[in-house]
Amino acid sequence: xxxxxxxxxxxxxxxxxxxxxxxxxxxxxxxxxxxxxxxxxxxxxxxxxxxxxxxxxxxxxxxxxxxxxxxxxxxxxxxxxxxxxxxxxxxxxxxxxxxxxxxxxxxxxxxxxxxxxxxxxxxxxxxxxxxxxxxxxxxxxxxxxxxxxxxxxxxxxxxxxxxxxxxxxxxxxxxxxxxxxxxxxxxxxxxxxxxxxxxxxxxxxxxxxxxxxxxxxxxxxxxxxxxxxxxxxxxxxxxxxxxxxxxxxxxxxxxxxxxxxxxxxxxxxxxxxxxxxxxxxxxxxxxxxxxxxxxxxxxxxxxxxxxxxxxxxxxxxxxxxxxxxxxxxxxxxxxxxxxxxxxxxxxxxxxxxxxxxxxxxxxxxxxxxxxxxxxxx
Amino acid sequence: xxxxxxxxxxxxxxxxxxxxxxxxxxxxxxxxxxxxxxxxxxxxxxxxxxxxxxxxxxxxxxxxxxxxxxxxxxxxxxxxxxxxxxxxxxxxxxxxxxxxxxxxxxxxxxxxxxxxxxxxxxxxxxxxxxxxxxxxxxxxxxxxxxxxxxxxxxxxxxxxxxxxxxxxxxxxxxxxxxxxxxxxxxxxxxxxxxxxxxxxxxxxxxxxxxxxxxxxxxxxxxxxxxxxxxxxxxxxxxxxxxxxxxxxxxxxxxxxxxxxxxxxxxxxxxxxxxxxxxxxxxxxxxxxxxxxxxxxxxxxxxxxxxxxxxxxxxxxxxxxxxxxxxxxxxxxxxxxxxxxxxxxxxxxxxxxxxxxxxxxxxxxxxxxxxxxxxxxxxxxxxxxx
Numbered sequence: 001x002x003x004x005x006x007x008x009x010x011x012x013x014x015x016x017x018x019x020x021x022x023x024x025x026x027x028x029x030x031x032x033x034x035x036x037x038x039x040x041x042x043x044x045x046x047x048x049x050x051x052x053x054x055x056x057x058x059x060x061x062x063x064x065x066x067x068x069x070x071x072x073x074x075x076x077x078x079x080x081x082x083x084x085x086x087x088x089x090x091x092x093x094x095x096x097x098x099x100x101x102x103x104x105x106x107x108x109x110x111x112x113x114x115x116x117x118x119x120x121x122x123x124x125x126x127x128x129x130x131x132x133x134x135x136x137x138x139x140x141x142x143x144x145x146x147x148x149x150x151x152x153x154x155x156x157x158x159x160x161x162x163x164x165x166x167x168x169x170x171x172x173x174x175x176x177x178x179x180x181x182x183x184x185x186x187x188x189x190x191x192x193x194x195x196x197x198x199x200x201x202x203x204x205x206x207x208x209x210x211x212x213x214x215x216x217x218x219x220x221x222x223x224x225x226x227x228x229x230x231x232x233x234x235x236x237x238x239x240x241x242x243x244x245x246x247x248x249x250x251x252x253x254x255x256x257x258x259x260x261x262x263x264x265x266x267x268x269x270x271x272x273x274x275x276x277x278x279x280x281x282x283x284x285x286x287x288x289x290x291x292x293x294x295x296x297x298x299x300x301x302x303x304x305x306x307x308x309x310x311x312x313x314x315x316x317x318x319x320x321x322x323x324x325x326x327x328x329x330x331x332x333x334x335x336x337x338x339x340x341x342x343x344x345x346x347x348x349x350x351x352x353x354x355x356x357x358x359x360x361x362x363x364x365x366x367x368x369x370x371x372x373x374x375x376x377x
Numbered sequence: 378x379x380x381x382x383x384x385x386x387x388x389x390x391x392x393x394x395x396x397x398x399x400x401x402x403x404x405x406x407x408x409x410x411x412x413x414x415x416x417x418x419x420x421x422x423x424x425x426x427x428x429x430x431x432x433x434x435x436x437x438x439x440x441x442x443x444x445x446x447x448x449x450x451x452x453x454x455x456x457x458x459x460x461x462x463x464x465x466x467x468x469x470x471x472x473x474x475x476x477x478x479x480x481x482x483x484x485x486x487x488x489x490x491x492x493x494x495x496x497x498x499x500x501x502x503x504x505x506x507x508x509x510x511x512x513x514x515x516x517x518x519x520x521x522x523x524x525x526x527x528x529x530x531x532x533x534x535x536x537x538x539x540x541x542x543x544x545x546x547x548x549x550x551x552x553x554x555x556x557x558x559x560x561x562x563x564x565x566x567x568x569x570x571x572x573x574x575x576x577x578x579x580x581x582x583x584x585x586x587x588x589x590x591x592x593x594x595x596x597x598x599x600x601x602x603x604x605x606x607x608x609x610x611x612x613x614x615x616x617x618x619x620x621x622x623x624x625x626x627x628x629x630x631x632x633x634x635x636x637x638x639x640x641x642x643x644x645x646x647x648x649x650x651x652x653x654x655x656x657x658x659x660x661x662x663x664x665x666x667x668x669x670x671x672x673x674x675x676x677x678x679x680x681x682x683x684x685x686x687x688x689x690x691x692x693x694x695x696x697x698x699x700x701x702x703x704x705x706x707x708x709x710x711x712x713x714x715x716x717x718x719x720x721x722x723x724x725x726x727x728x729x730x731x732x733x734x735x736x737x738x739x740x741x742x743x744x745x746x747x748x749x750x751x752x753x754x755x756x757x758x759x760x761x762x
Contacts, residue, residue: 015750019661023654030414030647037640062482062491070491098446105613107446107454147634181634249531250562251718255421258714259644262417266410266651273403277662325643333636 002298006305009282017310020274024314025321027270030263031347032322032339038256040329040337042243047175047336048113048183049204049239052092053123055215056222057238058205061229065245066111067180069094071201072230080205083221085213090121092204093188095195096180097162101149108150110161110182112140114191121206127185130170137189139169143176145334150182164194175334205230260350267314268354275307275362286369299366307359315348386683390690393667401698404659408699408740409706411652415645415732416707420714420722422641426631427721428561432497433623435506435558438474438591439600440607440617447588449630450563453479455586460615464590464607469598474503476589477575483566484544486535494534494545495564498575505591511569514554518571523553529719530566543568548578560719562635592617649739656743659695660688664751676756684751692744693737700736704729 010017043050048066049057058080062070074091081089093114098107115121117135119128130141140161142153153159157168161184176183192199209218215234222232233241247253279286286299319339326337394401432450433441442464444456458475465473477498482491499505501518510525517523526537534543543550550570558567576583594603600619607617618626632638664671671684704724711722 016658016661016665019654019658023651023658026647026650026654030644030651033644033647061489064482064491064493068480068482068491068493105445106448107452108448109452249533249565251714251720254714254718255720258417258710259414259421262410262414263647266414269407269410270651270655273407273658329636329639329643332639335636335640 002301003305005302006309009278009302009306010309016277020270020310021313021317023270023274024267024310025317027263027267028314028318028347028351029321029325030266031260031351032318032343033325034256034259034263035346036322036326036337036339036343037329037335038247038253038260039343040326040335041252041256042247043336044175045246046239046242048111049242051123051127051174052090052206053121053208054090054206055209055235056086056207056219057233057235058207058222058226059231059233059238060203061231063231065242067096069203071203072205074200074202074205076226076230077202077205079226080207080222083218083225085209085218085221086207087210087213088120088208090116090118090206090208091188091202092206093191093195093197093199094203095191095197097194099150099182100160100163102160103149108148108182109180110146110150110184111176111180112161112191112194113183113185114188114195115185116188121208124172124174127172127174130172131185133169134185134187134190137187137191137193139167139186140190141170141172141185142168143183144171144173145175146182147176147334148181162194162196166190166194175336264350264354267351268358271307271310271355272358272362274310275303275359276365278306279303279362279365283365283369286366287371290369291371296366299369300363303363303366304359307355307362311351311355315351319344386686387690390687391694393663393670393687394691394694400662401695404655404695405698405702407655407659408652408695408736409701409703411648411655411739412700412703412732412736413706413710414648414651415735416704416724416728417710418641418645418648419728419732420707420711420724421720422632422637422645423728424711424714424720424722425562425635425637426628427723428559428719429563429631430624430627431559431561431721433620433627435508436476436589436591436620436623437504437507437593438620439594440592440604440619441623442473442590442592442611442615442617443588445614445616449627453588455588456590456615458584458587458590460611461587461590463611464592464617467603467607467610469594469603469606470592471595472503472591472593474499474505474591474593475572475587476505476591477572477579478588479579480564481545481568481578483534484547485533486542486544490533492533492565494530494543495567496545496570496575497567498570498572501571503591506569508556508558510554510556514556517553518569518574520553521571521574521577522548522550523570524550524574525554525556525569526552527558527560527567528555529557529559531560531719533565546578550574559721562720649735652736652739653743656692656695656740657746660691660744660747661750663691664688664747668750671751672756681752685748688748688751689741689744692740692747696736696740699740700733703736704732707732 060070060072077089077091095112096109097112099110101108117131119131122128133139153168155168155170158165209215219232219234289299323339326339329335329337442460444454446454461473461475464470479496480493481496483494484491501515514525537552539552541552708724711724715722
């Protein structure tokens with residue numbers, strides 16, 4: 001009965017209802033977009049790390065971020081391999097090399113990842129399958145999600161990386177971090193040839209633990225065993241730390257959270273206005289209901305149901321639009337923006353909390369719906 | 378009578394709005410919120426590229442020489458100082474100042490964590506940068522190991538005060554003073570040092586490599602003519618840009634490489650959408666509530682055109698009433714974000730004008746949709762109820 005009346009109230013003035021839902025949809029969409037893009041930027045900074053299968057990460061004491069990794073002696077990894085609980089270790093070599101665009105002669109920074117041909121340390125099936133083609137060091141795999149001209153190089157092409165000729169053996173889809181324009185994988189031999197470095201020093205040390213072993217305990221043992229020139233993190237610690245630097249220090253967090261906050265406020269204000277207008281408009285009807293003997297609870301219930309209907313319809317519309325926009329963003333920018341459950345929960349939770357507040361404020365006016373009101377105007 | 382002058386419609390529109398000040402206030406506040414969103418997103422969009430391009434306008438030079446591969450300020454391709462000497466040999470050139478630039482690694486004294494500092498080095502007496510503090514503090518750079526530190530740098534480096542010691546690339550450096558530049562997306566901190574300190578720290582001799590060359594022309598030399606001559610004198614591996622061109626190139630590079638355009642553009646569009654709907658609601662309610670008055674006007678012989686003009690006048694009045702507080706709130710927000718993050722958020726006249734145009738557009742658009750309701754007003758409706 002409550003829901004029925006709320007529904008009929010919304011249907012009575014369809015134009016006004018549609019306008020209200022459209023306004024709320026935009027506001028909720030803003031919250032979706034801001035939180036979703038923040039999540040996408042977080043994901044983008046760590047997607048290279050996340051693409052490796054590892055439980056514990058060893059980096060140099062000089063490690064700053066993806067672009068300034070520092071390096072350490074690969075002997076540290078041999079020392080790590082004998083720590084109890086460690087199942088396998090893998091050295092990863094990384095360098096920013098320059099690809100000379102044959103058309104413009106401009107140097108484009110490309111993140112070159114050198115790995116031994118060990119597919120079990122990679123998560124992406126396409127990369128796993130293509131990895132054996134790299135043996136020999138004369139070929140590279142190129143990230144399809146590179147930016148600028150580098151994205152247009154095709155399988156079979158010859159590219160110049162640091163003036164070294166390499167054949168493109170295949171492509172994979174990952175996405176590159178902000179400061180490089182392209183990404184590529186290469187065998188360790190090839191990495192040494194392109195960068196001119198010996199291979200003694202490595203950028204990342206990946207550690208896999210034995211099944212059933214706690215990575216936290218292994219990380220602790222590694223810290224105790226290895227000298228002070230390296231840092232040891234579990235997978236979770238490492239990836240979270242990287243994302244926090246970006247969100248807290250680089251001011252990306254504040255940018256997107258501010259947008260989300262303003263979106264929430266806009267949604268709350270709009271919901272308040274819509275409900276308050278509607279309550280004022282129907283004050284005589286509600287007074288009539290009270291006069292007929294309906295309790296105040298029922299009258300408030302109608303208001304709450306209307307608020308829930310408005311929010312529900314707008315949230316669904318906003319989610320649909322957000323999914324479409326994220327798809328476009330993924331296509332254009334290669335940012336990994338997705339509409340997933342954590343994002344939906346965060347957005348809807350925020351909007352519902354502020355929406356409840358403005359509903360309560362707007363329904364204050366219902367107290368005036370006394371039977372005597374029928375004779376006032 | 379049906380062809381009334383615009384003035385009565387204007388006055389009537391305002392009187393209808395002003396009749397209910399509280400509702401008008403709420404309407405203006407809602408429009409202001411939409412304006413705030415648009416200012417904020419536009420500010421972020423420009424803020425990113427403006428901050429990346431903070432440095433070039435400070436170069437005290439007519440032209441800046443650099444390696445052709447140096448596409449942006451964080452691309453570190455160096456060039457041979459021979460190019461500087463070639464430029465200096467031209468009769469039009471008064472002076473060429475070498476600038477060195479790289480990221481150096483500072484170690485936090487307590488946590489021992491490594492953080493990068495964007496470092497710019499030059500001969501201390503060359504007045505390389507138009508920073509007001511530099512004129513006074515430059516002599517201190519002549520002392521080997523003394524540096525100037527950007528006071529707006531992010532707080533990642535331990536205690537920074539005059540006389541504080543920094544460990545950079547394992548060399549001890551002393552902060553001899555402060556200047557104001559600001560961080561950006563790539564750099565958390567900036568420091569200035571002398572050419573001699575820089576070369577000692579990088580184990581290089583003068584004349585090995587240089588990053589930029591500031592060219593200062595003799596008075597009366599035409600920049601464009603000189604530029605064409607310079608292009609014929611220097612090989613293709615070197616280009617010369619004016620500081621303003623460097624700034625513009627950096628802005629363009631940032632907005633094409635980083636997906637700021639689409640990210641903030643979408644949010645700007647959503648803010649615009651919110652504004653359209655809010656305005657529509659305001660005007661629609663305004664019309665619905667005064668339907669009887671509109672019907673009376675029609676019965677008196679005023680045409681639909683007059684009623685349309687009333688609604689459109691109301692539209693721009695609400696737009697302006699919302700724009701002013703929205704712009705002020707936007708300016709305060711930009712200031713707050715600049716203070717907190719160091720990202721420059723400027724509200725330049727053209728950006729304010731752009732948002733004003735969008736605001737008028739959204740309110741008039743909403744007015745056009747709400748119009749239909751007003752012209753539906755029927756004299757017969759006076760008799761309803």
